[in-house]
Amino acid sequence: LLSLATFRQVVETVSSLHKDGVFHRDIKPANVFIGIDGIPILGDLGIAFLPDLAERLTFTNESVGPRDYMPPWAETEDRLDKVSGHFDVYMLGKLLWCMAAGRLKLIREWYTRADFDLTKSFQNDPRMHMINAVLEKCLHDDPEKCLPRATELLTVVDAHLDVMRRGGQLLRDGVPMPCRICGMGFYQPSGPATASSKEALALLSGSFTVPGNSPSSWQQDGVLHVRRFECDHCRHIELFRI
Numbered sequence: 142l143l144s145l146a147t148f149r150q151v152v153e154t155v156s157s158l159h160k161d162g163v164f165h166r167d168i169k170p171a172n173v174f175i176g177i178d179g180i181p182i183l184g185d186l187g188i189a190f191l192p193d194l195a196e197r198l199t200f201t202n203e204s205v206g207p208r209d210y211m212p213p214w215a216e217t218e219d220r221l222d223k224v225s226g227h228f229d230v231y232m233l234g235k236l237l238w239c240m241a242a243g244r245l246k247l248i249r250e251w252y253t254r255a256d257f258d259l260t261k262s263f264q265n266d267p268r269m270h271m272i273n274a275v276l277e278k279c280l281h282d283d284p285e286k287c288l289p290r291a292t293e294l295l296t297v298v299d300a301h302l303d304v305m306r307r308g309g310q311l312l313r314d315g316v317p318m319p320c321r322i323c324g325m326g327f328y329q330p331s332g333p334a335t336a337s338s339k340e341a342l343a344l345l346s347g348s349f350t351v352p353g354n355s356p357s358s359w360q361q362d363g364v365l366h367v368r369r370f371e372c373d374h375c376r377h378i379e380l381f382r383i
Contacts, residue, residue, distance in 0.1 A: 144240040155291035162192035168232035169210045190224040226290035234279025250280040267310040271301045326374025
């Protein structure tokens with residue numbers, strides 16, 4: 142949560158640059174500084190792309206950007222005349238991975254490979270699946286598959302931060318589900334994961350029955366199909382809608 146919240150502030154800075162048509166092109170951990178108030182500061186705009194600039198700082202056959210963080214489509218022998226927000230979004234993805242992993246280098250777009258997959262390094266932390274969901278919007282070898290600007294990335298980050306702060310998580314296969322009661326165990330399916338393992342709860346409506354009076358009549362409003370999960374530590378049972 143702290144990594145993503147801190148990362149959000151960097152994305153907000155880059156988003157402001159993109160709104161003015163400015164692209165940083167040198168986003169990496171070494172260029173992120175922490176101010177005295179704890180707020181991250183993105184520095185070193187020495188190779189930033191400025192719109193409508195009469196002279197460019199780069200020449201033919203000169204690649205621009207930090208080698209370990211620049212997108213693969215920028216590694217060209219020709220001058221990159223078309224610079225867009227995809228460039229910074231890709232490097233922001235690398236930055237987020239470094240912040241969450243505590244490491245300085247992610248090779249290419251390998252965040253889903255075993256040696257670099259955060260969900261493997263932190264197997265019991267469901268929030269790492271959300272980090273990967275953000276990386277999924279940034280790290281591609283095709284610029285058209287990346288989000289076009291940091292402005293759109295900021296929206297994605299805010300959505301996942303909101304879920305984290307409310308204690309939610311992604312509902313995907315393989316995502317660990319910590320027990321909300323003991324906080325030590327994890328919910329596991331109770332019974333085989335088959336179509337026949339689901340249970341049905343009748344949804345009823347009616348009036349309250351006062352002891353000693355005739356029982357009230359109830360009517361069925363519908364059926365809710367659920368699966369039962371049980372904490373592997375405290376045995377608390379939760380029902381999840383199917």
